[in-house]
Structure formats: structure tokens, C-alpha cells
Amino acid sequence: MHDLEIWNHFIEEDVLPQRNEQIKSLHTYYVQHKKQIIAQLVPLFDQFCEKVRLQQQEGQLMKCAYLHLSLLRTSLNEGKPVYMLEASDRDTQSKVQLTPFHYDAGWIYRFADAWDQACEEKRRRYINRIHRHSFEVWKARQLYPFHIYMVHAVRYAMDTIRQLVSFQSLEKDSTFEVRVVNFGILRSVNLCIASMKGNVPPLLAKGGWKISRIRNTSMNILPRSTCPAAISKVLI
Template structure:
């Protein structure tokens, strides 16, 4: 075989399977330990936000437009996988300074090191036809499937971080967000939390969404608008956040809602049929008579070609009103604990990985097979 054929064979037969094996192990580790990881991140953010307040009081930082959680690539190359917290204003994006607020992400990059070691053992079998430095150069651009677990961790932690007094006390720009990426490379960073104080009017926002433009709505924040009876079929709302929005009777059929959040929204009679709802969040929403027929909201969906796993949390319906809602033929791992399930229709639904309260076991019409795929949990005791 020619050198390029050998290289391609090495990547396809050795490197990619080894990567996917380590990603699955990392995924399982994160799912088991995400609450402990949360407990590490929150105090760090608390100290950092107190420092940002001090910087603002002393006049060193104006309104904060962005908090960056940045991988320090130099430190990673030296065997110290750390992320740094930094804050910037709208006009000081390029002037961010190194800060002492660091997070050790050894739990992520230990799996990347294990991948590297496994690949090195495989590389030796090729009798110097594949050079170590060539693989090293290639590998540095292939760390995203590992790095994305820092994105997941900070996104998960934001529910708690945004409640911190120190976080709330930061003077923020009208467009504020928290991003996770690499130091000095903000183009590849991802938004994990966004607040837009300059909201569109209901009419303008509805028209904007009904255009259904590509890539236009990802990560967007929409709050306190009435978008009722809109036609949003096929829209891409991945990681968008709706806050106290009225969506009564709106049509979202065939839409993409990976990680989309609906916070205290009114979604009665909304139509989500055949949409992708992986990791979508409907906690505390009114979903009376909503249609979720044939939606896909599975857990642990592996895309081996890219080394990515989707569906870390399942679809969250805690405390939602699902009275008369329909999940016919849906494939969904939903957390229905504390939700109202009167006359909810689960005919033909695959509920593998779902959770419900034991009190609802005989309030909900389910087949024997469906009941066996659900985790039944006791109602939490309130002191």
C-alpha cells in the first residue's frame, strides 16, 4: 500500500475505533459524575464573579458582555489540561488577560491520553510507515469530541450558577453570554447561556421565526413574547432558550430542538410532531393537549463517524402539565416526575429510559412492556 493508503487504513481501522471507545467511557463517566463536577464548577464561578464585580467597582471592566471558559492549549500540551475563566466587555474582547481562575479538566483529557496511548501501540505495528509527529499534528485538531464534555458540564452548571448572588450582581451588557472554547479563538467557542435584554416585539419575533432561516436561531434567547399559532415547521432551534413565551397552538412539526429550553412557557395545543427533541427541556411548562407524536428524544445516541454522543439528560418534563398531551409512536426517554399526566396518550411509544413517579403507575395507561422500560421513583419527601 502507498503511504496515504496506509494512513487512511490506520485512521479508519485503529484510530477511530479507539477514539470512540474512549468517548463512550468518558460519556459514561460524565453521566455518573456530573453532579460532582457541578460541585467543582459552581464555587469556582462564585469566586470568579466576585472578582469581576471588584474589577467593575475599580473601573477596570465596564459592563460584562461575555464570560469565556477557555482551554489553554499550551498548558494542555504541557500535560496540564486546564480551562481559564475570563470576562470581557463589548469593546474589550481582544484585550482579555490571563486570570488565576482555572479549572482542572483532567477527568476529560485522561481519556484523550488513553486514546493517544492506544493509538501509539497500534502505530508501532506499521514499522515506521506512520511517523509519530504526523499523528501528533493530526491529533491536535481532533480533540473536540473530548472538549465537548466541558461544554456539557458548564451548560449543565449554568442552572445553578445563574442563581448565585455574585453572578446576578455582575453589571451585564444588554447582550450577555457565557461561552466555552479555546483561549484567543472565540470563533470556535460555543454559547452555553445567553441573555438578550433587547427583545423583539411579539409581532417582529414571530415573523423572524416564521422565516425559518438556516442557522439563525441557534443559541438565541427569546423572552416574554406571544408567538401563538405560528408556523415554525422544520425550524432549527438547537440550544435556543424560550423564557416565559406563549406558544399556544404553534406548529413545530419536523423541527430540530437539540438541547432547546422552554422555561415556564405556555405551549398548550402546540404541535411538535416528528421533531428531534434530544435533551430538550420543558420543565414547568403548560403542555395541555400538546402533540409529541413520533418525536425522537432518545438518550445516548452515538454518531461514531464524529465521536459524538447526544442525549445526556433525556427530555425533561418535570412539573409540566401534560394533561391530554399525545406521545403516539414517539421514541422518547423523558423525565415525567412531578408532571400532570391525566389522559396523556402514550399509545405505541417507546419510553425506554423514562422516569415516572410511582404514584402515577396506574394513573397512566401503559402496556406491560412500556411499564417495564420505565424507572419508577418515589415521590421526594418534603420536610
């Protein structure tokens, strides 16, 4: 077989079936441990929102436009799958705001690691016809099915988070959104977990909270404010 045929055979017969198996296992884990996962997320959001509220009181941050839970790609590459909470107003939304509020998503990415190990065993059988680096580059763009479980967790937690005093006390922009973000790859996928139109409190804003899928079609790493996106929204 030619190199391209070998590559396609490897992906279709070895890689994708292995990924499907790991996603099934991840789904089972998430369903069984969802309450424990949320119990870890909510206190982190509570502490973070309190910090943001103090920043607003001190004039360091204006009305909050976005709360981001962003996957730190450098940490992921180092074997530490961490999402960082950050807040921004309209003036700072294009800048990364480094914070100490980190969430360990090891429960998600250990399934991605297991997928990688299974694929490596399969790859070696091709006797140097498929290079490890080529597979790593391809794999880095295929993590969305794992990342989506962070989205599921935050979306599920929002009913509790939005009732927190710290969250309700935030001064929110009329376009306020909570997003789970996967930056740092050639094609990033960002998901808007919740948005609120106007200044109506979220518990009273019927249909105000939405989930959106935002797919960045740029082939470069761009500031958030410049990322082109196609958006579809589903009421939750």
C-alpha cells in the same frame, strides 16, 4: 500499500475506533459523576463572578459582554488540561485576560491520553510508515468530542450558576454570553452556553438562555472579534 492508503487504513481501522471507545468511557464517567463535577464548577464561578463585580465597581471593567471558559492549549500540551475563566466587555473582548481562576479538566483529557496511548501502540506496528509528528498534528484537531464534555458540564451548571448572587450582581451587556472556548488550534470550536437579550434578569427572561455552536473557519489564530463563524442556536 501507498503511504496515503496506509494512513487512511490507520485512521479508519485503528484511530477512530479507539477514540469511540474512549468517548464511550468518558460519557459513562460524566453521567456517573455529573453532580460532583458541578459541585466543583459552581464555587469557581462564584469566586470569579465576585472578582469581576469588584472590577466593575472599581471601573476596570464595563458591562460584561462575555464570560469565557477557555482551554489553555499550552498547558494541555504540558499534560495539564486547564480551562481559564475570563471576562470581557465590548472594548476588551478581543484581548485575552489572564486570570488565576483555573479549572482542572483532567477527568476529561485522561480519556484523550488513553486514546493517544492506544493509537501509539497501533502506530508502531506500521514500522515507520506513519510518523509520530504527523499523527500528533492530526490529533490536535480531533479533540472536539472530548472538549464537548466541558461544554456539557458548564451547560448543566448554568441553572445553578445563574442563581448565584455574585452572578446576578454582574452588570451585563445586552449581548451578554457565557462561552466555553477551545482556542489555539488551526480550527477552533467555540460554544456559547448561554446568552441573554436585553437587561431582563435571566430567571425571568423566558427563552433568553441559549446554546450555540460557533465554528471558526479561519485557518489562522485570530483575535476573537475577527473570527468568522457560522452559528446555530438551540433554546435551553
